[in-house]
Amino acid sequence: MAILADKNTKVLVQGITGREGRFHTKQMIEFDTDVVGGVTPGKGGEWVEGKPVFDTVKQAVEITGANASVIFVPGPGAADAMFEAIDAGLDLVVCISDPVPLWDMLKVFNYLKRAESKTRLIGPNCPGLLTPGQAKLGIIPGVVGKPGSVGVVSKSGTLTYEVVYALSAAGLGQSTCVGIGGDPVPGTNFVEVLQMFEDDPQTEKVVLIGEIGGRAEIEAAEFIKKHMTKPVAAFIAGASAPPGTRMGHAGAIIEGGEGTVEQKAEALREAGVRVAENPEQIPGLLR
Amino acid sequence: MAILADKNTKVLVQGITGREGRFHTKQMIEFDTDVVGGVTPGKGGEWVEGKPVFDTVKQAVEITGANASVIFVPGPGAADAMFEAIDAGLDLVVCISDPVPLWDMLKVFNYLKRAESKTRLIGPNCPGLLTPGQAKLGIIPGVVGKPGSVGVVSKSGTLTYEVVYALSAAGLGQSTCVGIGGDPVPGTNFVEVLQMFEDDPQTEKVVLIGEIGGRAEIEAAEFIKKHMTKPVAAFIAGASAPPGTRMGHAGAIIEGGEGTVEQKAEALREAGVRVAENPEQIPGLLR
Amino acid sequence: MNLHEHQAKGLFSKIGIPVPIGRVATTVDEALVIAQDIGLPVVIKAQVLTGGRGKAGGVKVARTWDEVREYAGKILGMMIKDLIVHKVLVDPAANIAQEIYLAVAMDRQAGRPVLISSSEGGVEIEQVAHDKPEAIIREYIDPQLGLHDYQTRNVASAINLPRAHWRAFGDIARNLYRCYVENDATLTEINPLVITNEGQMVALDGKMVIDDNALYRHKDIAAMRDLTAEDEAETRAREAGIAYVKLNGQIGCMVNGAGLAMTTMDMTKLYGGADGIGPANFLDIGGGAQADKVAAALRIILSDSNVRSVLINIFGGITRADEVARGMIQAYNEVKPDVPIIIRLAGTNADEGREIINDAQIPYLFGAATLTEAAQKAVQAAKGALA
């Protein structure tokens, strides 16, 4: 089953003619994804990796029947690309772009909260998602994954690859791996993905990878306590980070004493989650 | 039954300490309305016509339990007053204020269209509504009405009073008289009020008073044709108005050949509505 | 409020939309100076607040100095639909490769602004709507989010604009929308938006309508009002706080409320139309009816020499009709009009009001019980047939 994307997902690549877009289109195709075309304004009519390029998402959807997109356009154009994808009625939009100004993202976020919108947005500033053996929307290296029953949700990029790689090496395959991104206001949060994993018959166990800053992991803990029946293991990065300093991700900053690893780990433990001190412990915690 | 307001409606007056607010508060109280208080920022603690004045709608609602308001604040502050009333969760807001900039109203209008809003807004630039013998929210002279079974909906002020007065004189009382206002983008349109009259057991017949400009009467005709079982009589003002000139109301202007009396009367007749050439014919058309 | 072409293009230019470098002249000599500055050929365009100036000969291309002199002389002072041309815009003549239509307008039903564009520029959009409706592209704008870049690309694609021009088109569309929002416009229109032979996009003609309800917050635009382009009585009425529009009929109308005012006009036409009789004006005197405001309104109505009779129709609601009647008589005595006046009072205490009018025994002042009777009497009076 998996969540969010599978082999039937028809994917557009927004910004397909850029360096990143081209490279990852090839990667996505190699890892089984049904890429049906791409969009770059002004380059309609070209071809990339054998896929047609369109000027607008609207045209691309009309002609290819795409129902999802991955956005690789640079930060300043990312919000416009997200609005274009949402207004074209896509079910799933994965925005890799970074950096996206927070204010731009706020507009997108509040637009999505309106009732009429049916689009699920992942990102921005995220590695995207990987349903091993079926589809990859984004930049998670396809080789790290392996089909199975562990759902992974994470704020991070390479740390996620590590954990997924370790899971695969330990024989624990994944249903879907979702990188929600490290920005303060992501399109989709932990709780929403946890709910999907809880509802997904293929997923048996869940791994959550968080970091300092904000309250997302606390909300996740509250949700897990109340609503999750499947076992969850977690790791929270940033135990050694000093308050008031941004650690790479725009969201990874301890402000006003809020958002420390201690607080988050405590809340998760209280919700019955097995919390790792070291990400290499995670496969062991799932046994 | 009536629609929108009855003797149980608890009414606040926003702008109660102004000249218009004071005067019409007295009038509303005289015509049976349950006015529970008023709001004027900075004048909380005063009393008008024996009713308490508050600084904010929030406070007023908390203390009086009001569920409706009538807005008399001048045009430049009208949008803020509408937002304040909507955000305080009132069921019904009647905005008398005129002139309200179209752009201000657009913001309010689109805010109301969001799913979470439960407020019904009448106006702006409208005479308000009158449920004879029960409640009056606005400036329709209470004496013109008489309880009965005719529902009246209109874009106009004094023209409505005329028609209602004529109905009462002819022995045809009214369920509710609703002045939706003559602005291009009203909070509530003809179709919405027609639907309420169609659903209201007390209302047996309906009078619609329109004018040149826009397509509201055409939409009303389409609605009547498809959905109304109760007989409707109508009058459309502005047969002698030249195109391209605004006739008092911001919405009353024939643009690009659209919005003429002829077009509107034709559409209404086609929907089975009896259309008067002269408003004095209306009581006769309802027999 | 409608802006002149040169005023609209001035606002366009300020916000970054490319417009021709022309200027406005009120005399032939000024037109020549401007033409010398910008070089021949030039277009000389009448600045009047009405459509159809092209057909009326109000737009001419001048290729020689003599032509500049000749055309400027002809157009200045010309009458176009009752309006005298006081100003011409002298613009450089463009080499037009393509003409596009681009506007931001208000969709009332949707409660949203809409970007309208068409590859069929240079003609009236109503004509295109009629002849080739599929050539008109509409893109709705979320008023809280503004015009997205991708929307301008959708439009550019739909009107088959060559891709080389997409970026310029997008910039112009976004700026046109900003111009719309920042100035509280209800219409901003560029027709035609041209692509020149040199590949530049230029707004050759411009039109803007400003929301009267919002003029109070745009003092600069309110100051652009061209009083010479407006009936003098309309100016006086606006200053007196009275809504007045001059029309071409013979029956002056004074009414409280816009809807009732239109209806009163309609009644004069209904009963006089067959004899070529109709309303001389729209006039909404507003709430109440104090003697001084009635007097001011009467003077404005009577300043129109076409007026043969006056119809006063007041619905007494909260103000009682007997009080209105007394105010009427006072105003009447102040202004002392020399045409018959029919007064119809309705609503609260209407009977008493009518009695007061009748008791006053003023010649030329007639009462009426119904609007129908009042309109019929006013028509009779306008025909000189009312005793």
Added chain:
Amino acid sequence: MNLHEHQAKGLFSKIGIPVPIGRVATTVDEALVIAQDIGLPVVIKAQVLTGGRGKAGGVKVARTWDEVREYAGKILGMMIKDLIVHKVLVDPAANIAQEIYLAVAMDRQAGRPVLISSSEGGVEIEQVAHDKPEAIIREYIDPQLGLHDYQTRNVASAINLPRAHWRAFGDIARNLYRCYVENDATLTEINPLVITNEGQMVALDGKMVIDDNALYRHKDIAAMRDLTAEDEAETRAREAGIAYVKLNGQIGCMVNGAGLAMTTMDMTKLYGGADGIGPANFLDIGGGAQADKVAAALRIILSDSNVRSVLINIFGGITRADEVARGMIQAYNEVKPDVPIIIRLAGTNADEGREIINDAQIPYLFGAATLTEAAQKAVQAAKGALA
């Protein structure tokens, strides 16, 4: 990016928020000139990008010229939490009748800005949140509609502000929100916002944090960055496109990806913390790992004299780990570091990568198979215990 008090107040003032008329001095003489301009008494305030300057003695009221000289002299050059004070703000001392807290911040969960206010101004808001949470009033702002007037009145009412000040408070709140939006801030704070004995409202202190992701569209603000207030290595890293934050430990870290970089830091602390060993820095080298970028990162890490060992942790995903290993060796040979370096390569072709490192037989260059092993080795090396 954090702004200095005087920079924040400069932006406040530009947008119409009343601030004291003081100026910035870098020498005692300048401070005296400013004090003479604005008159005694004055407040002399250290301009450093950290909290707690009051407790550290960085804020003093000077009532005489001697005091101006004395305090300015003391504060300029003072160290506050590792930062040298290079500038002081000299402001007129206000007669304070009441102190209020007012800020616009971001609520991540709601995805909305929030206006925060409290009658308990002048102390840290976290302290108020802890001691008297009911004194903090929050009003959420719809980012598409902005702050409504009525919301500022709700807040003014909730903090029991005397009504005479509501209008001024509303203006300041709206302007503070505009300042937030127009500058892409994630925090704009006035603490305290004071009412003076003369009944004026003035922003006595100001704080702003700007969204780094949006700095590209605020060149004026980006240019305000105070390089003297920042570690030199951080400046160089930013110029090289590397995310680097200097910390106080002994193990230099070089990692690809922010989350993995934090994790790597955490591991050094996990295994070294008991011995007082921890990370010397956060460093995210970004995607790929070309030799020149690795070399630049190595130089930045080694510029910190506290560094006793370096831990390089690279997850080879799409870039293969064997390629990364070759880049590492090249960079190593360029920089020739004099402390032990532990390299841990994971992911695609990690085994081949490790072999390449081992085969290179470079003294002080050690491979590790797991992050745990790498961290333990780095801690050993920092203690001088790795052979």
